[in-house]
Amino acid sequence: MNLSEAYAELLPVVEAEMRAILSASEPILARHYDMMQYHMGWLDADLRPAEAATGKRLRPLLCLLACAAVGGDPGRAAPAAAGLELLHNFSLIHDDIEDDSPTRRHRPTLWKLFGMPMACNAGDGMFSLAHGAFHRLGRHGVPAAAVLEALRIFGEMCTALTEGQFLDMAFEARLDVTVDEYFAMIRGKTGALFTAAPQLGALIGGAPADAVEAYRDFGAGLGRAFQLQDDLLGIWGDEALTGKSAASDILSRKKSLPVVYALGHPVVGEQLRRLYAGVPFDCADLPLVLRLLDAAAARGYVEAQVREAIVEAQTALAAARPFAVSEAHQVLGELLDSLVNRRS
């Protein structure tokens, strides 16, 4: 099994789980669930069946691969994988509301189409159903104690996610965010889900505690590498490949790591802070901001951080190897490589 085979083999059962979960029990509730299905890419803006872009489904894949790696039947973990992906999508629905974002994956965001109140509540519905997914694990033969432990991990992950989102929004108004604070933010906002996904898969696969921890640490390293790579692409990515405008994260004044690092730089920090204090950015400032990031060697700093996160993930994966009984373990390494070498 290689990575693309893993996608093809493992993900259809997760899609089926999610479709079963996001279906109305009564006709009067159809629209509530249709809104969620629109966000998932299964319906178009007129609520007719569609096949829109659905996102990468990385989190469910991590969960199922870790379950398979330790010798578990990945189908058993499908409800947990579905819960992770639904929770991720809940967070996107609310992020789009909170960030006032009009589009996602080249389509209008849920709130833009159905209004903020309905979209906010549809997000709440998906949040609740993501938890509900875990109660389907019992039908797949997962023991009650493991289901309860999975729900505990999942619940703490949700709390960490909202804490990360709080920090991300709080940073918007600040020019003195430290690198440590930045890492605390992404540990919640991106890291929580990436950490929990393989942790939950290994747990449901019946792995011993040491292995569950190793896969958790793997997810933490991978999630950090993924987010830092995102930060690099948001400034230096190829417009034609990312589908976003060049330096989009600078124009939106995002406190991504290159910017946080340069804002605190002893030489260029003060000038950069003056630019970031102005409202709004002049597009003409863009070359100057990029020059200041260069002068701070921000790109190299972040690239080094990516390498460090990759090493952390690889070390954790090696620690898990003694417990691994299937080639799925190998595919997790392949997944790590593909994410940090991506151009979009």
Added chain:
Amino acid sequence: MNLSEAYAELLPVVEAEMRAILSASEPILARHYDMMQYHMGWLDADLRPAEAATGKRLRPLLCLLACAAVGGDPGRAAPAAAGLELLHNFSLIHDDIEDDSPTRRHRPTLWKLFGMPMACNAGDGMFSLAHGAFHRLGRHGVPAAAVLEALRIFGEMCTALTEGQFLDMAFEARLDVTVDEYFAMIRGKTGALFTAAPQLGALIGGAPADAVEAYRDFGAGLGRAFQLQDDLLGIWGDEALTGKSAASDILSRKKSLPVVYALGHPVVGEQLRRLYAGVPFDCADLPLVLRLLDAAAARGYVEAQVREAIVEAQTALAAARPFAVSEAHQVLGELLDSLVNRRS
């Protein structure tokens, strides 16, 4: 023990649970939790300690009384009671955003004070922490199987709540809402929490399945009576007692049961629908709307529905009596009486 003794004896432990749950683990997260604490009435608008109005804490009380009624230690159910109250408050935070409400309990709403994005996310945090509360049950000696079952009931309750909120918002744009649809809406929006609260208490108290069901049905009847009473007070309540303007639910065009019933009335329905189709209501229309509700005998119809709901609750309470081992059972009957006889 009578009702006011029950309040005094049982609720402080729930407050302590909630305060423990809504506390930041790191200083950088303080403001995220302070926002939640402001909503709970524990902090003022400057985030200094306060003792603002906190709401009636009915749901935790129902939970603890049912636990005690079947012979359980009510302190064991405190985390579940805290989870119910936190979930209720999460729903208020998001309702205020979705309804664009500037005040609650005579104070600015959370979004009004801290902005919609932060308030929405603080609500999500509280939603997540409400689930987390149930994982504290284990420390109180509740067996894992009962914790898992409690989380399943709680999760389904959350989903029903978001479905009820969807219907409530969907009804705003409609003049043809049926009485059946209205009842489906309040079963989710108000009923879900009132139903789950005594059900969870009895479950955690170790009651047999029949008793858990009887207390659940008691909660369903009580919740319906409570909401219908609210509908009556929203139109015919005494301004001086409710603290709201007279006929406030008519001015806000709320699709409460008296209005839904009269909108579908064969004689006055058409005239009332024409009035409700106009935007905005003229205050001068108010006496006419009240006359049309009178002509439809809407008040008498809803009062009869309240009596029916009370009988349902009383019947369920009688069915639970054989399992009841403490005077807390009696207090539940007292609580029912107090709610349906309230004037505010």
